[in-house]
Amino acid sequence: MDFGFNQEQEMLRATARKFFENECPSTFVRKMMDDPAGVTPDFWQKLAEQGWLGLIYPEAFGGVGLGFVDLTVLMEEMGRAVMPGPYFSTVLLGGLAIQEAGSESQKKEWLTKISGGAAKVTLALTEPNARWDAAGVTLQAREARGGFTLSGTKLFVHDAHTADALVVAARTANAASPEDGVSLFLVPKDARGLEVKLLPTMDQTRKLCEVTLKDVSVGADALVGEKGKGWQPLARVVDRAAVALCAEMCGGAQKILDMTTEYAKIRIAFGKPIGAYQGVKHRAADMLVDVENAKSITYYAAWAVDEQVAEAPLAASMAKAYVSDAYRKVAAAGIQLHGGIGFTWEHDLHLYFKRAKGSEFTFGDATYHRERVAQLINL
Amino acid sequence: MDFRLTPEQESFRNEVRAWVKQNLPKEWTARVISGPDVPRVEAYKFLREWQKRLFDAGFIGLTWPKEYGGRGLTFLEEFILHEEMALAKAPPVLNILGIAMAGPTIIAYGTEEQKKRYLSKILSCEEIWCQGYSEPNAGSDLASLQCRAVRDGDHFVVNGQKVWTSIAQAADWMMLLARTDPDASKHKGITYFLLDMHSPGVSVRPLRQITGDAEFNEVFFENVRVPVENVLGGVNKGWEVGITTLMYERLALGFGLQVRLRIALDALVGLAQRTKTNGDVASKDPIVRQKLAQLWIDTEAFKYTGARAITKLLKGEMPGAEASTGKIWWCETHQRLQDIAMELQGPYHQLMAGTDRAVDQGLWQYTYLRSRANSVEGGTTEIQKNIIGERVLGLPKG
Numbered sequence: 001m002d003f004g005f006n007q008e009q010e011m012l013r014a015t016a017r018k019f020f021e022n023e024c025p026s027t028f029v030r031k032m033m034d035d036p037a038g039v040t041p042d043f044w045q046k047l048a049e050q051g052w053l054g055l056i057y058p059e060a061f062g063g064v065g066l067g068f069v070d071l072t073v074l075m076e077e078m079g080r081a082v083m084p085g086p087y088f089s090t091v092l093l094g095g096l097a098i099q100e101a102g103s104e105s106q107k108k109e110w111l112t113k114i115s116g117g118a119a120k121v122t123l124a125l126t127e128p129n130a131r132w133d134a135a136g137v138t139l140q141a142r143e144a145r146g147g148f149t150l151s152g153t154k155l156f157v158h159d160a161h162t163a164d165a166l167v168v169a170a171r172t173a174n175a176a177s178p179e180d181g182v183s184l185f186l187v188p189k190d191a192r193g194l195e196v197k198l199l200p201t202m203d204q205t206r207k208l209c210e211v212t213l214k215d216v217s218v219g220a221d222a223l224v225g226e227k228g229k230g231w232q233p234l235a236r237v238v239d240r241a242a243v244a245l246c247a248e249m250c251g252g253a254q255k256i257l258d259m260t261t262e263y264a265k266i267r268i269a270f271g272k273p274i275g276a277y278q279g280v281k282h283r284a285a286d287m288l289v290d291v292e293n294a295k296s297i298t299y300y301a302a303w304a305v306d307e308q309v310a311e312a313p314l315a316a317s318m319a320k321a322y323v324s325d326a327y328r329k330v331a332a333a334g335i336q337l338h339g340g341i342g343f344t345w346e347h348d349l350h351l352y353f354k355r356a357k358g359s360e361f362t363f364g365d366a367t368y369h370r371e372r373v374a375q376l377i378n379l
Numbered sequence: 380m381d382f383r384l385t386p387e388q389e390s391f392r393n394e395v396r397a398w399v400k401q402n403l404p405k406e407w408t409a410r411v412i413s414g415p416d417v418p419r420v421e422a423y424k425f426l427r428e429w430q431k432r433l434f435d436a437g438f439i440g441l442t443w444p445k446e447y448g449g450r451g452l453t454f455l456e457e458f459i460l461h462e463e464m465a466l467a468k469a470p471p472v473l474n475i476l477g478i479a480m481a482g483p484t485i486i487a488y489g490t491e492e493q494k495k496r497y498l499s500k501i502l503s504c505e506e507i508w509c510q511g512y513s514e515p516n517a518g519s520d521l522a523s524l525q526c527r528a529v530r531d532g533d534h535f536v537v538n539g540q541k542v543w544t545s546i547a548q549a550a551d552w553m554m555l556l557a558r559t560d561p562d563a564s565k566h567k568g569i570t571y572f573l574l575d576m577h578s579p580g581v582s583v584r585p586l587r588q589i590t591g592d593a594e595f596n597e598v599f600f601e602n603v604r605v606p607v608e609n610v611l612g613g614v615n616k617g618w619e620v621g622i623t624t625l626m627y628e629r630l631a632l633g634f635g636l637q638v639r640l641r642i643a644l645d646a647l648v649g650l651a652q653r654t655k656t657n658g659d660v661a662s663k664d665p666i667v668r669q670k671l672a673q674l675w676i677d678t679e680a681f682k683y684t685g686a687r688a689i690t691k692l693l694k695g696e697m698p699g700a701e702a703s704t705g706k707i708w709w710c711e712t713h714q715r716l717q718d719i720a721m722e723l724q725g726p727y728h729q730l731m732a733g734t735d736r737a738v739d740q741g742l743w744q745y746t747y748l749r750s751r752a753n754s755v756e757g758g759t760t761e762i763q764k765n766i767i768g769e770r771v772l773g774l775p776k777g
Contacts, residue, residue, distance in 0.1 A: 001388060001455055002381050003683070004690040069380045261772045276775040278761070281768035288767055289704040296683035296701065297676070303380050318676045370672035371665070377675060379648065379662050 003299070009073050016077035019050065024081045026348045032084035033204035033351075037162050039085030045117050053091060054115025057099060061107050062115035068240065068306035072247040072299065079251030082351045084205040086120050088248070089158035092241040094121030097167040101184055101225030101233035110165070110186075121186075122163040124154035124211050125234070132238070132364045134231045135178035139213065141170035141185065147219040148172075150185060153212050160209035161198045164189055168213070173228050182231040184224040191216050203358035205351060239316040240305050242363040246298040246323040249359050252352050253291045253327045256334040259349070260284060263338055280337055287333050290326040297322050314376040321369035327356040384459070391456055395463040398436050404429065407470050423549050426473035430504035433472070440478065440502040443486065448499030454689040461634040465641040472635065476546065477501035477508035479632045481554050484571070488612035488620050497552070497573065509550035511541040511574065511598060512621070518543075519762045521556075522565045522618060526600065528557035528572065535559070535572065535610075537580075537603040543756070547583045547596040550576050555605075556617050569617035573609045580604075590748045632757070633685050636709045640678050643713065643746070647671065647720055650739070654723050661723050670719050677712040681705060700771045707763050710754040717743075717750040 005013070023046060032038050047053050056071050057063025078087065095114045098106055098121065113119035129136050139152030150170055160166055166187045173181030187194060193216040201208050225233055261284060264275030274280045297319045304315035331353040335342040342349045360366070384392060407425070433439045434448075441457050443449020450456075472478060482501045485493055500506040517524040526539030537557055547553070553574040560568030576583075580603035585593035612620035651662040651671060661667045687701045720743045721728040732741030754760040768774040 001384055001458075001686075002690055003686040004694065005380060257772075261774065264774055272777075273775050275768070275772075276777045278765065278768075278777060281772075281774050281777070282761070282764040284772055284774065285707070285764035285767040288700055288772060289708055292684055292701045292704045293677075293680040293708065296687055297680045299380060299687070300382070300679075300683045303382055307383075309382075318679055321672070322676050322680060367669065370669045370676070373672040373675060374668040377648075377672070379651070379668055379671060 005069070005073060009070055012070060013073045013077060015050075016052075016074050017080070019046075020077055020081035020083065024083050026082075026351065029082055029084055029205060029351060036198060036207070038159065038205070038207045039162070043085065047087065048115070048117030051115075053087070053117055054111070056091070057095070057111045057115055061111035062113075063111060068243065068302045069299070071244055072302040075244050075247035076251030076254070079248035079253075079355075080255040082205050082252060082348075082355050086122065086159035086162055086207075088206075088241070088245070089122040089163070090114055090120045092244045093123035093125075093158060093237065094163065094165070094167050096237045096240060097123050097184060097234065098186070098224060100237050101230065102186075103224075106186065106224060113164075119164045120159065120162055121165045121167060122157060122159050123237070124157045124160065124166045124168045124187075125238075126154065126156045128153060128155045130155070132368060133178070134182055134235075137169045137171050137178070137182050137231075139168065139170045141172045141183055143172070144217070147217060148183075148185065148222065150187070150213045150216045150218065153210065155210050157196075157209045157211045159207050160196045160211050161207065166194075166211065167224060168211075169230060169234060175228075179231040181228050182234065183227050184230040184234065185218055185222045186224050187213075187216060187218055187222065191218065193217075201358070203354040205355060206358050235313075238363055239313055242320045243298065243301045243305050243316050245359055245362060246294070246319045247302065249323045249327040249356065250291070250294050250298050252355055253287075253294060253323075253330040256330050256349065256352050257284070257287050257291050260287065260334045260337050267339075274337075283333050283337060287330045290330050294323045294326040314373060317369040317372040317376065320363060321366040321373060324360040324366040324369070328360050331356040388455065388459060391452075392459050392463060395438065395460050396467075398438070399463060399467045399469060402432060402436070403467055403469060422470075423473065423546075426470060427504050427507075429470050430473050434503045439472065440482070440498075443482065443498065443502070447486070447494055448502045453693055455693065457634055458686065458689055461638050465638040468642050468645070469638070471639065473546075474501060474504045474507050475632070475635060476510050476554075477506070477552075479635075480510060481508045481552070481573075484554070484620060485573075485611065488571075490608075492608070493573070493611065506551040507546060507549050508552045508554065509544050509547045509576070509598075511544060511553040511555040513543045514540060515542050519759055522569070524556055524558060524569065526555070526557045527561070528559050528570060528605065530559070530607075531604075533607045534604045535570075535607065537572070537574070537600040537605055539600050541598040541600075543586075543595050544583075544598045545595045545756075547576070547598050548585055548593070552576060553598070554621075556621055559617075560615050563615065566618045568615055569621075570614050571611045571617035571620040572605050573611055574603070574605055575609075578603050578605070588749075589751065590745055592745070633688075633705045633709075636705070636713075637682055637685060640681065640709060640713055640716070643716055644674055644678050647674070647716055647723075650720060650723055650743075654738075656723075656725070667719075667723070674712065674716050674719070677708070677715075681708050681712065684708070700767075703763075703767050703771050706758065707760055707767075710760055713753055714750050717747040721747055 051064045052074060054063030055066050059065045098110045127136055127138060141148045141150045168185045168187050170183055170185055171181055172183040175181045193214040195212040197210045199208050199210055264280050265273050267274050301315040301319035304312040335349050341347050437450055438460060440449035441452040442454060445451045482498055485497055512521055514524050514526060528535040528537045553576055555572040555574040556569055557572060558568050559570040580601040582599045584597045586595055586597060587593050651667055652660055654661045684701050685705060724738050727738050730737040731744050769776055
C-alpha cells in the first residue's frame with residue numbers, strides 16, 4: 001500500500017507546472033476567453049508534443065500509455081493554470097468514449113489523430129432536460145437504409161464548435177430500463193443537418209454549445225460499440241471524466257489558497273498583515289482543510305477508476321460530491337479574503353471562481369452525487 | 380499510488396481478522412450499537428483487560444521497537460490493524476495517552492533505564508498514564524502554566540494544580556509539565572516529569588461533566604517529591620520535549636479517531652434504517668440520505684488524508700499540510716454525526732438511559748453530549764486553526 005506519487009509523477013508535475021507558467025499565463029487565458037475557439041493551433045500542437053493529448057491512450061494508438069493517477073497530476077496543473085481549450089472534451093470525453101466503446105479501427109483512427117493533435121472530438125451527452133443519468137438520453141436514432149438517422153437536441157456540449165467529430169449518445173430503443181437502448185454514434189462535424197451554436201457562458205474559459213441534429217444520416221459504421229449497449233461504457237467514461245475533472249478542480253483550489261495566503265501576508269490593515277488576524281487566518285485554515293481532503297478523495301478515486309476496482313463508481317461519486325462543494329467554497333473564500341480587489345475583472349480570482357461553478361455542475365453537483373453515494377452504499 | 384496490500388500486509392490483516400473474530404468480547408458489541416463511547420468509569424476494568432489481551436496477542440505498540448515490547452512494524456500495519464478494529468467494532472484502547480503520547484516521548488527522549496522501566500507496562504496496560512498539561516489558567520495558552528517544581532537534593536518538589544485531566548482517577552503515572560525556572564521566558568523554564576500518581580501529596584478530584592459522568596479530573600499537588608531521574612529530556616527542556624512528538628501523536632491518535640468515527644457512522648446508518656419517520660424508514664428520506672452520504676464521504680476523506688500522511692512518513696518525509704487537518708475535520712464530522720443521530724430520533728432524543736422508551740438504551744444521548752468536548756480537548760479547533768495558519772500556511776502570528 002502506497003498513497004503517494006512516484007518520482008516520475010513528481011517530475012511530470014514539475015514539467016507541467018513550468019510549461020503552463022510559460023505557455024499559459026493568465027494573459028493567454030484571458031485572450032482565449034475572448035476568442036471563440038478558446039485555443040490556438042500553436043498551443044494545441046505544443047500539448048501534443050508534450051505527449052499529453054495521448055497521455056492515457058495505448059501506445060499502439062499513438063498514446064503514451066500512462067494511467068489515471070498520472071493524468072491526475074497533469075489535470076491538477078491544468079486546473080492551477082485555468083487552462084482554456086478543448087483538452088477535457090477531446091481527451092476525457094470524446095476520445096475516452098471511443099477508447100471505452102469503439103472498434104479497433106475506430107480507436108486506431110481517432111485516438112492516433114487525437115494524440116498527434118490532428119483531431120478534436122467531443123461527447124454530446126446531455127440534453128435540455130439537464131439529466132446525467134441514462135433517462136436523460138432521448139435524442140432519437142432510427143435505423144434507415146442500412147444506417148441510422150439522428151434527430152434531437154444536445155445541450156451543454158463542450159467545444160462542439162471546434163470539434164472534428166462528435167460522439168453522440170442517442171436512443172435506439174425504449175426499453176424498460178433507460179440504461180438499455182442507448183447507442184453511441186460518431187458524427188463528423190460537417191454532417192448534413194448538424195447545427196452547432198456556441199453559447200455565452202459564465203466561465204469563458206470553457207466553451208459550451210447547443211447541438212441540433214435534424215435527420216442527420218450516418219452509416220452503420222458510425223456506431224461506436226454495440227447498438228443499444230452504449231450506456232455501460234458511457235457510464236465508465238463519465239465516472240473517469242468526473243474524476244479527472246475533480247483533479248483539475250483540486251489544482252485550481254490549491255492555486256486560490258496559494259494566492260490568498262500570499263495576499264494575507266502582504267496586505268496591511270490596522271498596522272498588521274491581515275493574515276495575523278484570526279478572522280482571516282481561520283478562514284484560510286478552513287480552505288486548507290477543504291483542499292487537502294479534496295485531494296485525498298480525488299487521488300483515491302483516480303486509483304480506483306484506474307484499477308477498475310468494484311468500488312470505482314462509489315469512489316468517483318464521493319470525489320465529485322466533495323470536490324464540487326470544496327472548490328466553490330474555497331473560491332468564494334478566496335474572493336472574500338482578497339476584499340474589493342478580488343471582485344475586480346482585473347484580478348484572476350474570478351477565472352477560478354467561475355471555473356469552480358461550471359465544474360460543480362458538470363457531471364452532476366454534490367447533491368446529485370450524494371444521492372448516488374447513498375444508493376451505492378445500499379442506504 | 381497503490382491501495383492493494385502486499386502479500387505480507389494481507390497476511391497481517393488476516394492474522395488480525397482471525398484473532399478479532401475469536402476474541403472480540405460479545406458483551407461489548409452489544410453495548411456499542413451507538414458508537415464506541417460508553418461512560419468510561421464503568422468500563423475501565425473491562426477495557427484494561429481488553430488492552431492486555433490485545434498486547435498478549437501482539438496488537439499493541441506495532442510501531443514500537445521490539446526490545447520494549449513493540450513489534451517494530453510500520454504505520455501501514457497500524458493502519459491495517461485499525462481498519463480491522465473498525466470493521467469489527469472493537470472496544471477502544473484504554474491507555475491511549477500512554478501509547479500515543481507518553482510512550483513515543485519516552486522513546487524519543489528517555490534514558491535506557493526509563494525506556495526499560497516504563498514502555499512495556501504502557502503497552503500491557505499494567506500502568507495507565509494521564510496527561511498533566513492544562514491548568515485553570517493555562518489551557519490553549521499552555522506555556523503560561525504555573526505548576527511549580529523546585530529542586531531539593533535529588534528530588535523536585537511539586538506544588539500546584541492541573542485540570543481536565545482525563546483518566547487521572549485510574550492513572551498510575553502522569554506526563555507532567557511544571558515550571559522549574561520562573562525567571563526564564565515562558566517557554567524556557569518548563570520541565571517534563573514522569574510523575575507517580577500514587578506519590579504522597581497527589582490528590583485527584585473527579586469533575587462531573589455535562590454527560591453526568593466523571594471522566595476528567597482536577598489533580599492537586601502538595602509537596603509531591605519526584606526523583607530527579609524522573610525528569611524526561613533534561614531540566615528546563617520540557618516545552619521542546621512536550622511538543623516535538625506532536626506530529627507523531629496526531630497521527631497515532633488519528634488512527635483511533637478513525638475507528639471511532641467509522642463505528643459511529645455504521646451505527647448511525649443502522650439507526651436510520653430502522654427508525655420510522657412519516658411511515659417509512661428514515662434512510663429513505665431524501666434529506667436524510669443527503670446527510671448520511673455526506674458523513675460517509677467526510678469519513679472516507681479523513682481516512683485517505685491520514686493515509687497520505689502515513690505514506691510520507693514511510694518515505695522518510697515529514698507529513699505536511701495533510702497531517703494537520705485531521706483533528707479539525709474529525710471534530711466537525713463527528714459532532715455533525717451526533718447531531719444527526721438526535722435529529723433522527725425526533726422527540727425520543729429527550730429520553731436518557733433508564734426507560735424502555737429510550738432509543739438504544741440512551742447511549743446516543745451520552746455520545747451526543749460527549750461529542751461537544753471533541754473540539755475542545757487535545758487542542759481546541761481555534762488553536763488548531765492558528766497552528767495550520769501559522770505553521771502550515773506561514774501566516775504571521777497575531
